Amino acid sequence: GAGVSQSPSNKVTEKGKDVELRCDPISGHTALYWYRQRLGQGLEFLIYFQGNSAPDKSGLPSDRFSAERTGESVSTLTIQRTQQEDSAVYLCASSLLAVEQYFGPGTRLTVT
Amino acid sequence: DQQVKQNSPSLSVQEGRISILNCDYTNSMFDYFLWYKKYPAEGPTFLISISSIKDKNEDGRFTVFLNKSAKHLSLHIVPSQPGDSAVYFCAASAPGNQFYFGTGTSLTVIP
Numbered sequence: 001g002a003g004v005s006q007s008p009s010n011k012v013t014e015k016g017k018d019v020e021l022r023c024d025p026i027s028g029h030t031a032l033y034w035y036r037q038r039l040g041q042g043l044e045f046l047i048y049f050q051g052n053s054a055p056d057k058s059g060l061p062s063d064r065f066s067a068e069r070t071g072e073s074v075s076t077l078t079i080q081r082t083q084q085e086d087s088a089v090y091l092c093a094s095s096l097l098a099v100e101q102y103f104g105p106g107t108r109l110t111v112t
Numbered sequence: 113d114q115q116v117k118q119n120s121p122s123l124s125v126q127e128g129r130i131s132i133l134n135c136d137y138t139n140s141m142f143d144y145f146l147w148y149k150k151y152p153a154e155g156p157t158f159l160i161s162i163s164s165i166k167d168k169n170e171d172g173r174f175t176v177f178l179n180k181s182a183k184h185l186s187l188h189i190v191p192s193q194p195g196d197s198a199v200y201f202c203a204a205s206a207p208g209n210q211f212y213f214g215t216g217t218s219l220t221v222i223p
Contacts, residue, residue: 101203102158103156
C-alpha cells in the first residue's frame with residue numbers, strides 16, 4: 001500500500017543493547033514525526049523533520065536517542081544502551097505541508 | 113509542560129446517544145487542531161480537523177467545535193456507534209511547528 005510503514009513491528013531487546021527503528025513515510029510527504037506511547041499514556045513527541053530544515057529534536061528524552069532522515073524518505077530512530085523505561089510503542093507519522101498526519105502501525109519495543 | 117490536555121481519561125456512552133470529547137490547550141499561537149482515533153495495536157488515524165479561522169467543522173457524524181477565547185475544543189459524535197469505541201486524541205499546532213497531543217480519552221459505546 002501507499003501508507004506509512006514501520007519496521008520491525010515488534011522488537012524485544014536486552015537492557016543495554018542498541019536498537020534501530022525504521023520508518024518509510026508516504027512518498028512526497030515533506031514532514032516526518034516520531035512519537036512514543038508508553039502503556040497507559042498519551043502520545044509523546046520525540047522529533048520532527050521538515051524538508052531540508054534542521055530537525056526539531058526538542059522531544060528526545062535523552063542523548064541515547066537520535067534520529068536521521070535521508071532526504072524526504074526513510075527515517076531511522078536509534079536508541080543506544082536501551083533501558084527498561086524505553087519500552088513503548090514508537091510511532092512514525094508523515095504529512096504534507098505539516099497538516100494532517102498519517103501514522104504508521106508502530107514498533108512495539110520491549111526492553112527486558 | 114502539557115500544552116494540550118484531555119482531562120477525561122475515559123467516557124462511556126449508550127449507543128445512539130451523543131459522545132462529547134473535550135480538549136483544552138494553553139498556547140494561543142495554536143492555529144490548527146485535529147482529532148485522531150486509535151484502536152488497540154494500530155496507529156492513530158486522522159478523524160477531523162479545524163483551523164482557527166472557523167469555530168465549527170462537520171463531517172458526517174463528527175463535529176468539532178473550537179472556542180478560541182476559552183482555548184477549548186470538543187468533538188461531538190452523534191449518533192454514537194459501538195465501532196466508535198476507541199481512544200481519541202486531540203492535537204494542536206502553531207504555524208510551522210510540531211504537533212502537540214493530548215493524553216487521549218478512551219470512549220466506550222455501549223450497545
